[in-house]
Amino acid sequence: MRPVLSAAGGAEELGLLTDLYELTMAQSYLQHGMSAPATFSLFIRTYPANRSYFVSAGIEDVLNYLEEWHLPEESIDYLHSTRIFSPSFLDYLSSLRFTGDVWAIPEGRLFFADEPVLEVTGPVIEAQIVETFIINQINIQSLIATKAARCVWAAKGKSLADFSLRRTHGTDAGMKAARASYIAGFQSTSNVLAGKIYGIPLSGTMAHSYVSSHEPEIDAFRNFVRSFPERSILLIDTYDTIAGARNAAEVGKEMEALGQRLQGVRLDSGDFDRLSRQVRVILDRAGLHYTRIVASGGLDESDIYDLVSGGAPIDVFGVGTKMGVSADAPWSDMAYKLVKYDGRPVFKLSTGKSSLPGEKQVFRLRDDKGDFSRDIITLRDEHVEGGEPLLCKVMERGKAIRPLPLLDEMRERFKEDFSHLDDRFKALQGPHEYEVALSPRVKELYDQLTVEVQG
């Protein structure tokens, strides 16, 4: 399985997919002989509204990127043409590779605000220059995995399918939405390339255009089940959902006569609670107890929660747009901050945007039942009795520590973690805030640096 990295004319050019200042700072570091080791810490400062946890996702893409990071001749030529950079810096850049270490909270695990989900240590130029891509990938993948986790929680065991590709923000986001939602427990995706690249099971039904290209509707249903007798899900709302359900039931009976079974029908508009009950009755009266009802069309976790809690007989939810763009939280304030340079812990104090100094570890503590009770952010060399360290070394001297976890392992890890997080942190509205403490040494270091700076 190869990573899905590139957005731009092939992975070759990805080294330029960065902010200009990463490169200008690099030139300045080089010119002033600053090549000491630096550690950067990636974390989310504040929860978006109604969030109380995050799901780690995107680490694998970052590792693949770091291993392959380089600037080919064509990129160097472009940089030269901007007249911003010195020839000696561009010469240096042309042979630069990433040689640092990376620690991360593995994909699929839960993490919380202020906790470093990833830390990079390397010569300052190398560790700085990869900032933009690292945030670009882990921010959105974690946001989407978190949104998908909310849907999974709301669905209480019902199946979820990713239908988001058309409304995600571009091609890369479409791939990552399929991947992230699968980690969080979705069961399939409509995205065929995600099926190929990630091995995610595919699902799909039919479009309104298929129905409207036939006349009458029942001809569309008959044609489709003839093509796919084993996997037809008929879309019944093109003109009128109830009439559509009757047509589908008729076709289902015709299939039975051939020893086939109609797999499902799909509702895509209207009052899903009422319609699903009416459609269920129509199908059941025809003896099609096995035919499943799929609902899709603008659904988010709150809709799913209400439908499932209310007992609507919907078997599968197709979730698209609102999951794929993390509609109520399309961004976070994820930041990648220098925490140590040349052996010296550093931080920033900017209003509302301060950061914690030093290389870190996060320990998770559990109660008697094994449920998560609280996390403690420590310096990396600290130990917390009875706590599980979450950050693992995932790259050493520029090489990922392989084998990388499989997607299904991430999915299992999420399931396990999520089952140990109490429901009060999972509420869709106004969840409790999970306790994240700072170790005395982290606090002390922060206070000490603050005094020094404010002097």
Add this chain to the structure above:
Amino acid sequence: MRPVLSAAGGAEELGLLTDLYELTMAQSYLQHGMSAPATFSLFIRTYPANRSYFVSAGIEDVLNYLEEWHLPEESIDYLHSTRIFSPSFLDYLSSLRFTGDVWAIPEGRLFFADEPVLEVTGPVIEAQIVETFIINQINIQSLIATKAARCVWAAKGKSLADFSLRRTHGTDAGMKAARASYIAGFQSTSNVLAGKIYGIPLSGTMAHSYVSSHEPEIDAFRNFVRSFPERSILLIDTYDTIAGARNAAEVGKEMEALGQRLQGVRLDSGDFDRLSRQVRVILDRAGLHYTRIVASGGLDESDIYDLVSGGAPIDVFGVGTKMGVSADAPWSDMAYKLVKYDGRPVFKLSTGKSSLPGEKQVFRLRDDKGDFSRDIITLRDEHVEGGEPLLCKVMERGKAIRPLPLLDEMRERFKEDFSHLDDRFKALQGPHEYEVALSPRVKELYDQLTVEVQG
């Protein structure tokens, strides 16, 4: 200039970046000998909150995609492995190309709800199978161009720079945000690859890490201006903005002694209105009247509007996250609907999701001053006296009509269009709705089909 298309292991695999149902429907069409011409219409049904116009963007990516669309052997092999498709269909697919025609409202032009921004006509399989990618690209590019246009309007002539790459939804979105915001009037981007691929001017400053890797702050400023005496913008909020401004002024004076000029300082946190005034005074008292003030950090169009209207002495706004994810409207209900099949106008009636039948044109009417007064959606063969037809033929029999417009031409077109849209449609909150009428023939056709279906 080559397109930035791929998100996934190279453009080769893009044919699979589609929803499964596009392929299953294709197989069924093929099996039933349905190969008649079909026309699909792409439009946004409803305005997101506080929107009253959209900016067309993304057409070029679609044209390049359609020209290059094919499924290489590796893709066909994967489809075979799913056991969903018949060998004869896969054989057909392996030599399929897109041979249809496309009409579109050119990039940079304004369009409104219900108006087709693009129409595709071709054999039904070809026109159907490209649906997912077309929506994926035009939806987000148009949403971001629209969000950027709001920022441009709010900035009243002040400069805007795209700083969004790290928080966009993946790599492709990062490229498209740079492109779309440039079309809408942003002046530069921090995204180096967008500079290379699209020729957009680059801009950038420095990060907090550069400051905190030095000690004290003024050493960072001195080192940076030595590296870039002609293009330094110093970030002054790492510890304390006022103290940072004094340090920057000191460095600015040192530069003057060398015959150099400090280009700017950047504020990235705190109360921008108050701080920019205080910093302006500090710079002016040092005689650095030419040193510009850049503000960035969570800004959206409302913040910019308030700062500019209030007279804050900010020269450049760096706009990142909220523009790059279209934060208050991260999705639209853009749809791609069959409107004609085999010469027969078709539509759908689904609750809240109906569509207008037939191939269309949109005419724009102007008042005496040349300002837009209203649009009329007609059938494609209609003519509206004094109206300007907006949909142009951009592809014929699978070949884009070249040369394609340059990005700077799109930018000019936007500027021209936007200058003729009255401010009441541009208000950031509660804008007026622009009048879009249906021609009598469109209305008649819709009513007639409704009667037929419901009858």
